[in-house]
Amino acid sequence: MKTYRRLLLFASPLRTFFPWYLLSIVLATVFSTLNFTFFAPILNVLFNNNVEITQEPTTWTDLPTFEFSEAYFTNLKEWGRLYLTTGTSPLDVLFNVCVMLVVFTFIANFFHFLAGYFMASVKGKVVRKIRTAVHEKILELHLSFFSDKHRGDIISRMTNDVQEIETTLIQTFNTLIKQPLTIIFTFGALFYISTPMTLFSLVILPISAILIALITKRLRRKAKKGQHFLGEILSSIDETLTGVKVIQSFTAEEYMNDKFYQKNKIYEKLLRQIGISRSLASPISQFFGILVVVVILYYGGKLIFTGEGELELGTRNLDPGNFLVFIILFASVISPIKAVANMVGIIQRGLVAGERLFTILDKEVLVKSKEGAEELKEMRESLSFENVVFKYDETEILKRINLEIKKGETVALVGPSGGGKSTMIDLIPRFHDVFSGSLLIDGKNIKDYDLQSLRKQMGIVTQKPILFHDTVYNNIAFGMDVTMEKVEEAAKIANAHDFIMGLDNGYDTLVGDGGGKLSGGQQQRITIARAVLKNPAIFLLDEATSALDTESEKLIQEAFDNIMKDKTSIVIAHRLSTVRNADKIVVLKAGEVVEVGTHDELIKVEDGLYQKLANMQNT
Numbered sequence: 001m002k003t004y005r006r007l008l009l010f011a012s013p014l015r016t017f018f019p020w021y022l023l024s025i026v027l028a029t030v031f032s033t034l035n036f037t038f039f040a041p042i043l044n045v046l047f048n049n050n051v052e053i054t055q056e057p058t059t060w061t062d063l064p065t066f067e068f069s070e071a072y073f074t075n076l077k078e079w080g081r082l083y084l085t086t087g088t089s090p091l092d093v094l095f096n097v098c099v100m101l102v103v104f105t106f107i108a109n110f111f112h113f114l115a116g117y118f119m120a121s122v123k124g125k126v127v128r129k130i131r132t133a134v135h136e137k138i139l140e141l142h143l144s145f146f147s148d149k150h151r152g153d154i155i156s157r158m159t160n161d162v163q164e165i166e167t168t169l170i171q172t173f174n175t176l177i178k179q180p181l182t183i184i185f186t187f188g189a190l191f192y193i194s195t196p197m198t199l200f201s202l203v204i205l206p207i208s209a210i211l212i213a214l215i216t217k218r219l220r221r222k223a224k225k226g227q228h229f230l231g232e233i234l235s236s237i238d239e240t241l242t243g244v245k246v247i248q249s250f251t252a253e254e255y256m257n258d259k260f261y262q263k264n265k266i267y268e269k270l271l272r273q274i275g276i277s278r279s280l281a282s283p284i285s286q287f288f289g290i291l292v293v294v295v296i297l298y299y300g301g302k303l304i305f306t307g308e309g310e311l312e313l314g315t316r317n318l319d320p321g322n323f324l325v326f327i328i329l330f331a332s333v334i335s336p337i338k339a340v341a342n343m344v345g346i347i348q349r350g351l352v353a354g355e356r357l358f359t360i361l362d363k364e365v366l367v368k369s370k371e372g373a374e375e376l377k378e379m380r381e382s383l384s385f386e387n388v389v390f391k392y393d394e395t396e397i398l399k400r401i402n403l404e405i406k407k408g409e410t411v412a413l414v415g416p417s418g419g420g421k422s423t424m425i426d427l428i429p430r431f432h433d434v435f436s437g438s439l440l441i442d443g444k445n446i447k448d449y450d451l452q453s454l455r456k457q458m459g460i461v462t463q464k465p466i467l468f469h470d471t472v473y474n475n476i477a478f479g480m481d482v483t484m485e486k487v488e489e490a491a492k493i494a495n496a497h498d499f500i501m502g503l504d505n506g507y508d509t510l511v512g513d514g515g516g517k518l519s520g521g522q523q524q525r526i527t528i529a530r531a532v533l534k535n536p537a538i539f540l541l542d543e544a545t546s547a548l549d550t551e552s553e554k555l556i557q558e559a560f561d562n563i564m565k566d567k568t569s570i571v572i573a574h575r576l577s578t579v580r581n582a583d584k585i586v587v588l589k590a591g592e593v594v595e596v597g598t599h600d601e602l603i604k605v606e607d608g609l610y611q612k613l614a615n616m617q618n619t
Contacts (some may be wrong), residue, residue, distance in 0.1 A: 003354045004168075004347065010129050011122065011169050021118040028111035031104050033185040033329075105345060115178070121241045123170050129359070130162050137360055142367045143431045144392065153235055159362060161353035168350020172343050186333040193326045201252065201296050233267060236260050240392035279617050290492055295598045369451040376449040376457055379568060380442050380536045382406045385426070387437035390423055397423050400437070410569040411586060412611065414580035419588035428570070429455045459531035463543035463572075465523035467515030472500050473507040475515075476529045478572050486533060494529035496522070539569040553578070576614050579616045 190198040250462035383405045390398040398420045405411045413421040426432050439446050467475050476487050492499040501510040515523040572577045580599045587595035587610045
């Protein structure tokens with residue numbers, strides 16, 4: 001139950017409402033139970049014409065204080081007998097019974113409503129806290145985590161699993177508080193009416209509970225598989241939506257449909273098995289609940305018919321009125337017991353969902369600021385790689401990289417795909433940490449700097465433009481409190497202002513999901529404007545102009561040349577023509593630096609890799 005205890009931490013708002021919630025539940029349970037206990041003496045009087053009246057009826061003020069004691073119920077029984085028979089007709093008695101039933105039912109349900117009201121105040125907060133915790137955790141995790149997980153699976157955990165946890169926390173908390181109280185009060189009344197019959201019922205009642213437990217035992221395993229495959233289905237949907245153009249162009253609809261069908265078929269089978277197990281629990285509990293009632297009915301009837309109604313533990317008779325109320329009370333307690341038993345299945349599903357979420361929440365944050373980290377305000381001298389090695393699992397991506405990049409220099413990373421260029425750039429803002437060696441800024445390891453201050457010094461433009469479903473303005477001013485004038489200035493530098501003003505609502509135009517309303521070149525120019533607006537000390541450009549047409553590329557390149565004069569820039573380029581003027585060109589192959597120099601120097605190296613790449617692009 002460790003997982004359940006951890007889940008309860010998300011329900012911490014309950015502490016504020018719990019006293020009022022508990023009071024409402026107690027009062028609702030008390031009045032619900034009293035609805036039945038009041039009518040044992042009334043039923044005996046109502047259907048017994050031979051009752052002799054020997055005294056005047058007492059008044060409500062003569063009743064004892066409201067205590068759950070035998071004396072109270074004895075006096076109440078006597079009061080009810082006298083009040084309902086002295087000078088009243090059977091019809092008047094029936095009317096009084098109906099009025100009492102309505103009044104006590106109203107009071108009981110009013111307190112049930114109050115309990116639900118207090119619980120509703122907590123429900124939304126619980127869901128918000130869980131999703132916020134997972135969202136915050138995701139933004140802390142290193143990029144390697146997301147390469148191992150499908151986006152659909154993560155989305156499934158933040159939606160369906162959170163919903164299961166909500167059900168577990170709220171329903172089980174509600175049930176495990178309310179129903180046990182109902183069971184306790186009801187059995188208290190049952191023991192008062194007939195101790196032998198109640199003890200007899202307690203002997204045979206666990207039969208249904210044991211059978212339900214056996215059925216629900218399999219639910220946790222099935223539920224875990226079901227939630228896993230639901231994540232697989234969401235991942236498949238995400239892939240389809242992302243790659244629909246490729247799917248259609250390769251006429252791979254049948255292949256993707258079959259792939260989706262197979263996953264859906266497995267999920268269907270699991271849902272069917274889970275549904276059967278859940279459905280089986282209810283009728284079995286219903287059947288055995290009625291069977292228990294029937295056995296008790298026969299046992300109690302036997303006590304009455306054989307004249308054995310005199311109780312061994314008291315002087316009260318098991319008369320027909322008491323017997324009828326006993327059966328009604330016992331039948332009413334079956335439902336709370338069944339609700340508690342059904343909670344086993346709900347808790348199992350919630351525990352599975354909780355375990356899936358905790359695999360994210362418990363994930364170690366590998367990249368973080370160390371205690372007492374220094375704030376990086378600017379880069380004064382250089383950025384250096386010293387014997388840097390980086391691995392994905394056991395695969396070595398970078399092999400003993402040594403490179404110094406001085407402040408204000410423009411350094412280009414070129415080479416065949418898979419050489420480690422993007423990985424080198426990702427190490428600088430610490431999207432990953434080096435496996436061994438050191439990455440230094442001004443001679444100090446970047447791990448000694450505060451992570452947020454380190455990243456604030458860097459402007460990143462990736463090969464694939466990343467835009468959010470928001471306005472153009474908010475995509476450029478992303479996370480920054482800046483004026484419209486500043487945004488427009490950055491857009492002009494990125495050669496984006498003119499096309500933005502041509503949009504329906506200018507800077508207030510929604511770009512669509514992932515920037516889908518814009519062309520690839522327009523998307524990239526907005527991301528470039530975002531980086532320009534940040535005014536960073538270091539620019540990291542991963543094929544930043546690859547999505548632009550020739551004219552736009554030229555204009556953007558000129559803009560970069562202007563804004564990077566006093567900046568340190570690291571540029572990944574496949575088109576060597578875009579980095580001819582770089583201060584330093586680093587040629588990477590299979591994770592190793594094989595050549596370093598200017599364009600003029602490297603182009604002269606006979607049989608050099610850079611020369612071969614240049615010749616290939618010129619042919």
